[in-house]
Amino acid sequence: MIENVSIALSSGHYAYIFADTNWHTSMDIGDIAAVETADDIYYIDTGMYDTSAYGSVYIIDADQPAIVDTGIGTNYERIIDALASVDIEPDSLAHLLVTHAHLDHAGGAGFLIADCPNATVHTHERAGPHLSDPARLIEGTKAAVGNQWQYYVEPKPVPESRINTLSDGDTIDLGDRSITTVAAPGHALHQILFYDPTEGVLFTGDSAGIYVPKRDRIQQTSPPSQFNLETCLDDVRTIDAMAPETLCFGHFGPRVYDDELLSSYKRALVEWVEAVRQKRAEANSDEDVIQHFGNNAELTDVWGTEKARAESRLNVRGVLAYLDWQAAQTEWLTYSRVWRRGYSPCSLYLSSISDVLHFSGVVYRPPHPPLHPTHSLCSPLVDRGLRPDTCIWLQR
Numbered sequence: 454m455i456e457n458v459s460i461a462l463s464s465g466h467y468a469y470i471f472a473d474t475n476w477h478t479s480m481d482i483g484d485i486a487a488v489e490t491a492d493d494i495y496y497i498d499t500g501m502y503d504t505s506a507y508g509s510v511y512i513i514d515a516d517q518p519a520i521v522d523t524g525i526g527t528n529y530e531r532i533i534d535a536l537a538s539v540d541i542e543p544d545s546l547a548h549l550l551v552t553h554a555h556l557d558h559a560g561g562a563g564f565l566i567a568d569c570p571n572a573t574v575h576t577h578e579r580a581g582p583h584l585s586d587p588a589r590l591i592e593g594t595k596a597a598v599g600n601q602w603q604y605y606v607e608p609k610p611v612p613e614s615r616i617n618t619l620s621d622g623d624t625i626d627l628g629d630r631s632i633t634t635v636a637a638p639g640h641a642l643h644q645i646l647f648y649d650p651t652e653g654v655l656f657t658g659d660s661a662g663i664y665v666p667k668r669d670r671i672q673q674t675s676p677p678s679q680f681n682l683e684t685c686l687d688d689v690r691t692i693d694a695m696a697p698e699t700l701c702f703g704h705f706g707p708r709v710y711d712d713e714l715l716s717s718y719k720r721a722l723v724e725w726v727e728a729v730r731q732k733r734a735e736a737n738s739d740e741d742v743i744q745h746f747g748n749n750a751e752l753t754d755v756w757g758t759e760k761a762r763a764e765s766r767l768n769v770r771g772v773l774a775y776l777d778w779q780a781a782q783t784e785w786l787t788y789s790r791v792w793r794r795g796y797s798p799c800s801l802y803l804s805s806i807s808d809v810l811h812f813s814g815v816v817y818r819p820p821h822p823p824l825h826p827t828h829s830l831c832s833p834l835v836d837r838g839l840r841p842d843t844c845i846w847l848q849r
Contacts, residue, residue: 516628519548523561552658553644554580563609579643639685653698
């Protein structure tokens with residue numbers, strides 16, 4: 454463990470790190486500092502969205518050096534400069550560990566891989582195709598972040614030959630240590646965490662929320678389109694069961710593990726979803742809900758008004774999508790009580806197939822032979838004005 458060390462920052466200042474504190478001194482954008490509870494792990498403030506203390510990228514100075522996450526791609530040169538400050542040449546970088554495909558974590562991968570010719574990108578098997586062909590990712594990000602897109606740069610595709618896809622429980626050999634992967638699908642189905650058991654460090658991606666050092670608290674994150682409250686809570690329970698020594702947040706920086714801190718995050722997630730649910734019940738439209746929470750955003754004094762409000766609007770959209778999915782799931786369960794030849798009628802239209810795919814492992818196809826609309830099993834659908842031949846039928 455590092456005790457009471459100081460490290461030179463790129464701005465010319467020094468950050469003083471004390472092992473008995475839970476949060477670090479403020480850093481300027483582009484600065485690099487040591488993770489206090491681990492040897493040879495550093496983090497950089499990437500200046501994401503022109504906001505300090507929001508986006509971090511980690512450097513592991515192992516026998517085979519690695520970077521964890523890559524930022525949004527804008528000003529990726531700051532990461533190259535950070536490597537140089539700890540005497541790692543771009544040619545020596547061996548691994549880029551990407552927790553998930555969202556562009557605030559994966560957007561710099563294509564740029565860094567071009568500058569680091571011997572590095573391999575390691576990411577979840579669902580994320581790999583998005584990195585090699587980011588077109589859908591770009592479209593979805595633009596829709597989700599709105600005018601915050603001005604801070605992004607369109608990502609460069611990562612050659613498939615330089616991507617190693619991972620699933621839960623895989624390991625990555627860094628020479629003097631190994632990194633273990635942990636699936637965490639609540640924030641996104643393509644999210645995977647990286648655990649360094651040698652140092653007791655867990656790189657959390659967005660599974661444990663957004664750590665705000667200035668407040669020593671965790672802020673919820675619930676972006677569209679795959680946010681799922683129950684699975685997010687399961688992810689936090691997974692982290693609790695691991696009890697790592699240090700949590701390295703993608704947003705922002707390291708924090709000594711504390712089960713009470715994560716318990717407070719679980720409560721915050723539940724309360725956040727309920728607050729959006731209640732406001733939706735009162736409001737005239739979803740846009741009014743988004744506007745309400747945007748206008749009353751927290752942390753404007755930490756991130757600035759523009760970023761804090763944009764963050765709130767993004768998170769509300771994710772919760773609204775989750776509530777819609779939850780309602781559809783409840784409706785599906787209502788009409789799945791009667792089975793015929795292993796099939797169940799469902800009240801979701803084919804146009805809502807993306808909702809159904811939230812059911813992991815579900816196989817869908819129409820029953821054969823088709824049921825006649827007068828069949829007793831179709832009566833719940835017909836009573837609701839739905840055509841059985843346009844409904845999704847799920848295989849049991």
